[in-house]
Amino acid sequence: MIDDKLKEKVQMLICGDLEAGEKAQVELLINESSELQSYYKSSKLSWDNLDNLAGIEPSKSFVTDFWKKADKEKNKGFRFFDFFKFNWKLAGSFAVFFVASAFFINNYFSDVNSGFTFSEDVEILNQLDNAITLNSDSSLEVYGPW
Amino acid sequence: MLNDIELALKAKNGDEGAFSELMQRHYKGILNFVYRFTNGSANSEDITQEVFLRVYKSIGRYEPEAKFTTWLYKIATNLCLTKIKKNYKKDLSLDEISEKAGDLPDAKSESGYDLYYRNEIKETIFAALGKLPEKERVAVTLSKYEGMSYNQIAEVLECTVGAVKTHIYRGRMKLVEDLKDLAQE
Known part of the structure; x- marks a missing residue:
C-alpha cells in the first residue's frame, strides 16, 4: 500500500516539479519497489490516456452565427434592469435611496394632507393643556381654599 | 501580424474586425475546452458562443495586464461552472455522441466494435x-x-501557483x- 504523500511525490516527479535531490530519492524508491513501479507506470499511462479524449470540430457557420447573436443583443437596446445586472452595490444603493425617498415623501404628504403643520400641532396641544389646567383649577375650588 | 493583446485593444476601441480575428484564433480551443469541461455537452457550441458574447460585451473592461487567453479562459471556466451547476449537462446516448461529436470523422469506416470501444474510452x-x-x-x-x-x-483560478500544483x-x-x-x- 503506497501512502498518499508518496503518490503525490510520484505525480510531482512525472510533472518534473521535483528538485534534483528529491527527484533522485523518489527515483530510488521507485526502483526498489515493484508496487511503486507499477503505480508510476499506470500514472503515466492514465495521463497519456487522456489524449484519447479527442476534441470536436466547430460548425462552419460558427462565426456568422456569433455575429447574428451579437447583432440581436445590440438591437435589444437598453433595458433598465440590465444596468444593475452585475452591479449589486449600485442596485442596493438605489434600493435604499428609493425606500428612504418613499418614506420621506409619504410622511411629508400625510402631514400636508392632514391640513396643519408641525407648529400648528404644538399650538393646539398648548391650548388643550391650558384648557385642562384651567378647568382643573376651577373645578378644585369646590373643595374650598387650599 | 498583430498579437492578441493588440487585437484586444483594437476591439476595445470598437474594431469588430479585430474582434473577429481574435475569435477566429481562439474559438476552436474554447469549444474543445468547453466540450471536455462539460463532459461532452451537446451544447458546447452554444456555450462557446455565449463565452464570446460575454467577451464581446466586456471587451471594454479588458486591461492588457494579463494575457488575453488567460482572460478568455477565465470567462469560459466561469460560464462552464455556472452551466454545470445549473445541470446544463445532458446525458447523450452513444448514438447521439457518435452523431454529434466531430472527433469521429472516420466513424463510417470503423467497425462497430472500434466505435463502441472508442466511445467506451471517452x-x-x-x-x-x-x-x-x-x-x-x-x-x-x-x-x-x-x-x-x-x-x-x-x-x-485566482489562486497561487502552489495551489494549482496541488x-x-x-x-x-x-x-x-x-x-x-x-x-x-
Missing part, C-alpha cells in the same frame, strides 16, 4: 474528469489539453485510480 474519461472537484478539473483540463503554464492556470497532483492521483482499468487494457 465515456470513462469523461466520468473520471467529471468526478474531480471543480478546481482540480479546471487545473487538469487547462494543463493537459490547453497546455497552460501553472502561472496562467493560477490567474484563471490541484493538479491530486487530480492526477484520482485519475490514476479511475483510469486504472483503461491503463491496463
Whole structure:
C-alpha cells in the first residue's frame, strides 16, 4: 500500500516539479519497489490516456452565427434592469435611496394632507393643556381654599 | 501580424474586425475546452458562443495586464461552472455522441466494435474528469489539453501557483485510480 504523500511525490516527479535531490530519492524508491513501479507506470499511462479524449470540430457557420447573436443583443437596446445586472452595490444603493425617498415623501404628504403643520400641532396641544389646567383649577375650588 | 493583446485593444476601441480575428484564433480551443469541461455537452457550441458574447460585451473592461487567453479562459471556466451547476449537462446516448461529436470523422469506416470501444474510452474519461472537484478539473483540463503554464492556470483560478500544483497532483492521483482499468487494457 503506497501512502498518499508518496503518490503525490510520484505525480510531482512525472510533472518534473521535483528538485534534483528529491527527484533522485523518489527515483530510488521507485526502483526498489515493484508496487511503486507499477503505480508510476499506470500514472503515466492514465495521463497519456487522456489524449484519447479527442476534441470536436466547430460548425462552419460558427462565426456568422456569433455575429447574428451579437447583432440581436445590440438591437435589444437598453433595458433598465440590465444596468444593475452585475452591479449589486449600485442596485442596493438605489434600493435604499428609493425606500428612504418613499418614506420621506409619504410622511411629508400625510402631514400636508392632514391640513396643519408641525407648529400648528404644538399650538393646539398648548391650548388643550391650558384648557385642562384651567378647568382643573376651577373645578378644585369646590373643595374650598387650599 | 498583430498579437492578441493588440487585437484586444483594437476591439476595445470598437474594431469588430479585430474582434473577429481574435475569435477566429481562439474559438476552436474554447469549444474543445468547453466540450471536455462539460463532459461532452451537446451544447458546447452554444456555450462557446455565449463565452464570446460575454467577451464581446466586456471587451471594454479588458486591461492588457494579463494575457488575453488567460482572460478568455477565465470567462469560459466561469460560464462552464455556472452551466454545470445549473445541470446544463445532458446525458447523450452513444448514438447521439457518435452523431454529434466531430472527433469521429472516420466513424463510417470503423467497425462497430472500434466505435463502441472508442466511445467506451471517452465515456470513462469523461466520468473520471467529471468526478474531480471543480478546481482540480479546471487545473487538469487547462494543463493537459490547453497546455497552460501553472502561472496562467493560477490567474484563471485566482489562486497561487502552489495551489494549482496541488490541484493538479491530486487530480492526477484520482485519475490514476479511475483510469486504472483503461491503463491496463
